[in-house]
Structure formats: C-alpha cells, structure tokens
Amino acid sequence: xxxxxxxxxxxxxxxxxxxxxxxxxxxxxxxxxxxxxxxxxxxxxxxxxxxxxxxxxxxxxxxxxxxxxxxxxxxxxxxxxxxxxxxxxxxxxxxxxxxxxxxxxxxxxxxxxxxxxxxxxxxxxxxxxxxxxxxxxxxxxxxxxxxxxxxxxxxxxxxxxxxxxxxxxxxxxxxxxxxxxxxxxxxxxxxxxxxxxxxxxxxxxxxxxxxxxxxxxxxxxxxxxxxxxxxxxxxxxxxxxxxxxxxxxxxxxxxxxxxxxxxxxxxxxxxxxxxxxxxxxxxxxxxxxxxxxxxxxxxxxxxxxxxxxxxxxxxxxxxxxxxxxxxxxxxxxxxxxxxxxxxxxxxxxxxxxxxxxxxxxxxxxxxxxxxxxxxxxxxxxxxxxxxxxxxxxxxxxxxxxxxxxxxxxxxxxxxxxxxxxxxxxxxxxxxxxxxxxxx
Ligand code: 5AD
Ligand code: SF4
Numbered sequence: 001x002x003x004x005x006x007x008x009x010x011x012x013x014x015x016x017x018x019x020x021x022x023x024x025x026x027x028x029x030x031x032x033x034x035x036x037x038x039x040x041x042x043x044x045x046x047x048x049x050x051x052x053x054x055x056x057x058x059x060x061x062x063x064x065x066x067x068x069x070x071x072x073x074x075x076x077x078x079x080x081x082x083x084x085x086x087x088x089x090x091x092x093x094x095x096x097x098x099x100x101x102x103x104x105x106x107x108x109x110x111x112x113x114x115x116x117x118x119x120x121x122x123x124x125x126x127x128x129x130x131x132x133x134x135x136x137x138x139x140x141x142x143x144x145x146x147x148x149x150x151x152x153x154x155x156x157x158x159x160x161x162x163x164x165x166x167x168x169x170x171x172x173x174x175x176x177x178x179x180x181x182x183x184x185x186x187x188x189x190x191x192x193x194x195x196x197x198x199x200x201x202x203x204x205x206x207x208x209x210x211x212x213x214x215x216x217x218x219x220x221x222x223x224x225x226x227x228x229x230x231x232x233x234x235x236x237x238x239x240x241x242x243x244x245x246x247x248x249x250x251x252x253x254x255x256x257x258x259x260x261x262x263x264x265x266x267x268x269x270x271x272x273x274x275x276x277x278x279x280x281x282x283x284x285x286x287x288x289x290x291x292x293x294x295x296x297x298x299x300x301x302x303x304x305x306x307x308x309x310x311x312x313x314x315x316x317x318x319x320x321x322x323x324x325x326x327x328x329x330x331x332x333x334x335x336x337x338x339x340x341x342x343x344x345x346x347x348x349x350x351x352x353x354x355x356x357x358x359x360x361x362x363x364x365x366x367x368x369x370x371x372x373x374x375x376x377x378x379x380x381x382x383x384x385x386x387x388x389x390x391x392x393x394x395x396x397x398x399x400x401x402x403x404x405x406x407x408x409x410x411x412x413x414x415x416x417x418x419x420x421x422x423x424x425x426x427x428x429x430x431x432x433x434x435x436x437x438x439x
Contacts, residue, residue, distance in 0.1 A: 006121045007046030007079050009039040013066075016053025018238065019200050020084055022151040024051045026140050027083065027110055033141045034114050044072060047079045047117075052086035054166050057340040059086050060093075067098050079103075079120060083110055085170035089343075091129045101125070107156075107171055108132065111139035131172045137181065143188040148391055148419045149403075150194035154182050154222065155201030160241060162268075163279045163347040164308065164339060167202050174202075179209035179222065186226050195419045196234035196389055197226065205240040205249055220252040227258045233421055234389060234405075238264045239306075242282045245290045254297030260405045261298050262332075265290070266306035270325030271318035274311050277350070284325060291329060302332035302377065302406035309366055310339040310359035312350035319362050326369055332377040332406060334370045338363055371431055378408060378429035388412065388436055390420040404434070412436035 010031045014024035027049055028038060039045035048070055052063050063086050071077050081103035082094055088106035095104055102120045105113060106129035116126045137153075157172045158165070186197055199222065201207055207219045215221075219237060226235055235258045242265060252259055267287050269275055275283060294301055307322060326334070338359040341348035381404070388402040388410045398413045404426070411433060412424050424436030 005046075007117075008036060009043070009045045010036045010047040010049065011039045011045035012049040012051055014051040014084075015062075016055060016084070018151055018198065019153055019156070019202070020051055020053060022153050022200055023084070023107060023110060024049070025151075027051065027113060029141045029143070029145075030111070030113050031117075034117065045078055047081065049081045049083050052082060052084035054085035054089050054170055054342070056337060056342075060090050063094065064098060067100060070100075081105060081113075081116075081120075083107070085166065088129050088170040089166065091127050095125060095127055103127075104129065106130070108136060111136035135175070135177070137177055143185055144192055146189045146192035146194040148194065148389065149196040149198065150189045151198050151200050152182065152185055152189065153177070153200045154219075154237075155204050155207040158202045160203065160281070161279060163277065163350075164311065164342065164345055166342045166345060169344060171202060174206060176207045176209050179211050179217070179225075182209075182222060183225055186232070187229060190229050190232050193419065195232065195421070196236065197232060199223075199235070199237040201237075202239065203241045203244055204237045205244040205246070218246050218248050220246075220248040220256075223249075223252050223256055223259055227256050232258060235259050236262060236407075240265050242267065242287045242290050245294070247293070250290075250293050250297060253294055253301060260407070261301040262304070262405070262407050263294060263301055264304045264306075267325060268306060268308050269311065269314070269318065270322035271314070274314055274318050277313055278308075278311060278347070284321070288325075288328070300406075303329055304333040304407075305329070305331055305335075307334060307336040307366060308339050309336065309362040310354035312339070312347055312354065313352040314339075314354055314362075319365075323366065323369055326366070326373060330377065331370065331373050332408075333374060336363060336366050336370065375429070375431045377406075378431065378434055381406065381408065381426050381434060382429050383426065385423065385425045385439060387421045388424050390416045390418055390422060392418060409433040410436045412438060414438050 012024040012028050014020045050066055077100050080101045082101055083105045087104045091104040102125050103116050104127040108131045109128040112128055119126050155176050157174045158167045159174045161168050205219050211217045211221050223235055272283050386404055390400050390402045392401050394401045394411050400416055401411050404410050423439045426434045427437045428435040
C-alpha cells in the first residue's frame with residue numbers, strides 16, 4: 001500500500017441546493033477539526049471536495065469534467081473527494097471511471113470523512129454511500145463560525161416520490177432533527193454572528209418534533225422558540241410542500257415578528273393532469289387555497305415557486321395552464337427548469353417524452369412571463385419603508401447591498417456594518433434589485 005502525503009489545505013465546492021451549501025460548510029468544519037485549513041482564494045488546495053448535485057441534466061458529466069479540470073499544470077492533482085447526490089447515485093461508476101478520485105461519500109455518510117481521509121492517506125480508495133441509522137448530525141462538530149445569513153438543516157429526505165425526482169433516492173427517507181439540537185445549533189449560529197437563519201429541508205414544513213415541554217409541535221414550534229433569541233433578526237424556511245402547510249405554520253406568518261413574509265411553495269405545473277402524472281398529490285385548486293389562507297394572515301407575503309416545463313405528456317393546453325397559474329398567483333420570483341429524465345425515476349420511462357425544441361420554447365415563454373411578474377412585484381414595492389439586512393459592500397464606493405423582508409436585493413448608501421438592520425425607503429425598482437434611500 002502506498003502512503004501519500006497527508007493534505008494540509010482543503011477546498012469544498014458545492015453545487016445545487018442550499019442544503020448542499022450547508023453540507024459543504026459542515027464538511028469544511030470537519031476537515032478543520034482534523035487540522036486542515038481552508039485554501040486561500042486562488043491557491044491550489046491539497047484536498048478538493050466536489051459536493052455534487054443530481055437533480056437535473058448532465059450532473060455526472062459535469063463531475064467528470066470538473067475532475068479533469070483539477071489537474072495542475074505540472075500534471076499533479078489534489079486528493080479528490082466526490083460528495084453529494086451524484087456520489088450517492090453513481091459512486092461505484094465514478095470510482096471505476098475516474099482513478100484520480102480517492103473518496104466517494106454520500107450525503108448521509110459525510111460525518112465519516114475523517115476516517116475515510118485517514119484511509120485515503122494510506123493509499124486506499126474509499127467509498128461510503130451508506131444511509132446509516134445513526135445520524136450524521138450527532139457526529140459533526142459544534143458550529144463556531146457563521147456569516148450574517150446562516151442555513152440550518154432541520155429536516156432532510158423525502159417520502160413523497162414525485163415521479164420526476166431523485167431526492168427520495170439520493171437523500172433517503174424523511175427525518176426531522178430533534179428540537180433541542182436545533183435550538184442549540186441556532187443559538188450557536190447566533191453567537192457566531194448570524195442575524196438571519198434559514199431553516200432548510202426538502203420538505204421543511206413536514207418537520208415535527210417534541211418541544212421542551214414534551215409537546216409535539218410542527219415547524220411553527222421551532223420558529224416561535226427561535227423568535228425569542230435576542231440577537232436573531234430574521235427567520236426564513238425553505239422548501240415547503242403545499243400539502244404540509246399546516247394551519248399552525250400559516251398562523252405563525254400572522255404573528256411571529258421575525259418570520260419573514262416570504263414563502264417558497266413550488267407547484268411545478270398548473271395542470272391537474274400533469275400534477276397527477278407527477279404524483280404531486282395536490283391539485284391547482286388545493287394549492288391556490290393554501291395561498292389564500294396564507295394571504296389571509298399576511299397579505300403582503302411574497303410567493304416564489306418552482307416550475308418544470310416539458311414533463312412527459314405535457315400538451316400545449318397543459319403548458320398554457322401553467323402560464324395561467326403564474327399570472328394568477330403573481331409570483332415574486334420563480335425557478336423554472338426543463339424536465340430532465342433522472343435514471344431510476346418513474347417519469348424517465350413514461351411515454352410521450354417532450355422534444356428539446358418544445359421544452360426550449362416553453363421555457364422561454366415561461367421565463368418571459370416570470371420576468372414580467374417579478375418586475376411588477378418589485379415595482380409595487382416602491383414607496384415602502386422597510387428594514388434591510390446589510391449583507392456586503394456594493395460595487396460603487398459607499399454603496400451597500402442587503403435584502404428586504406421579501407428577499408429582494410436592495411442597494412443603498414451610507415455608513416454601516418454587515419449585519420446591521422437599516423430602515424430604508426424603496427425608491428426605485430429594476431427586475432433584479434431595488435434602490436433604497438436611508439430614512
Ligand atoms: N427535471 C427538472 N426539474 C426538476 N426538479 C426536480 N427534479 C427535476 C427534474 N427531473 C426541480 C423541481 C424542484 C426543484 C428543486 O428542481 O422544480 O422543485
Ligand atoms: Fe422531490 Fe417531490 Fe420530494 Fe420535492 S416533494 S424533494 S420534488 S419528491
């Protein structure tokens with residue numbers, strides 16, 4: 001067995017969703033605990049972790065080209081680990097095809113990285129795509145660092161099995177992390193400087209747990225407890241499923257001051273026929289009814305969504321129904337994707353797959369309408385006086401960038417520090433940002 005020099009510096013590159021960003025941060029913390037340091041911007045790292053995403057097209061091909069690009073001019077390469085959902089789905093194949101990869105680690109096994117690293121340092125190639133009974137969270141180091149805006153995974157996995165989606169296979173079954181652990185992690189993040197915490201889960205609003213009094217509570221229970229943390233200013237959560245939008249959570253939007261007026265609630269399609277084929281287990285009507293209930297307690301709430309165009313069998317009429325719901329809801333933002341057949345999912349083998357040309361054309365039309373809606377939403381904000389959370393300096397001297405409660409980017413001038421909440425009047429709107437004036 002060959003012994004390689006142990007890596008001293010690392011870089012974690014995360015792709016895909018916010019949960020991957022969270023996982024990437026946690027892997028970094030684990031490696032730091034092992035005595036490695038994060039490589040400085042622009043420097044080569046001894047160990048590179050590619051934290052991959054499998055949700056859409058060409059995920060695996062992208063990983064192979066990223067691996068190829070890690071080769072340095074002198075022909076040497078860093079120690080490479082592939083993590084994330086592509087690792088989970090295609091770990092064995094990666095080990096076969098890419099000899100430079102020394103570690104493959106799935107999203108539920110990355111707490112074992114230190115042990116894997118020790119073995120890789122001994123010249124072994126190690127794969128761990130287990131979904132162990134023990135939770136990785138217990139084995140991760142305590143949180144010590146945080147930016148102004150932090151992520152906190154509270155729920156993971158999915159039992160819904162939408163027919164297009166790989167998540168139930170790559171992330172596994174739904175689990176809710178325990179209440180006490182989450183409150184502790186939230187406190188540590190706040191102590192480390194977080195002013196905003198975004199609670200993460202594939203079905204975050206399905207989170208459930210037992211509070212300090214032994215009562216079973218839903219996500220609103222956590223949110224209400226976090227509302228009491230003095231130095232925390234803002235709470236957000238994502239992503240929610242329409243069927244898990246319990247009244248308790250909706251009520252929290254009406255009376256929890258720190259819960260921001262923003263709800264990411266994907267509908268995917270505006271056609272009941274397609275929603276059935278997708279196994280979404282909700283209809284257009286039941287989705288709109290949820291929004292009505294939320295708007296009843298929080299009329300100014302911003303709604304964002306996800307849309308898939310070109311799902312197998314989607315007719316021009318089905319697509320027109322999707323445009324109709326976008327028009328009707330008045331989304332503040334949306335993410336839209338061309339349907340991508342994912343190996344192993346039921347939709348991948350359905351009849352009537354839609355051609356690339358039709359998907360391209362539909363995506364363009366959908367995005368054009370979305371921009372119109374986003375512009376209208378931003379324009380309607382002009383004149384509002386609101387708090388902006390300062391995130392970083394802007395490009396112009398004296399300029400700062402921050403976020404409105406409705407997750408809009410706002411730029412403004414003045415003398416601040418990152419993490420300040422400043423009162424501004426929104427004075428001008430563009431499609432992607434607003435200008436604010438200090439009050
Ligand atoms: N093809 C295209 N988009 C997908 N999404 C999930 N799976 C697929 C797929 N196979 C989109 C959904 C989901 C978002 C995270 O990614 O819109 O809400
Ligand atoms: Fe995927 Fe559907 Fe679960 Fe969301 S709810 S993670 S789209 S299976």
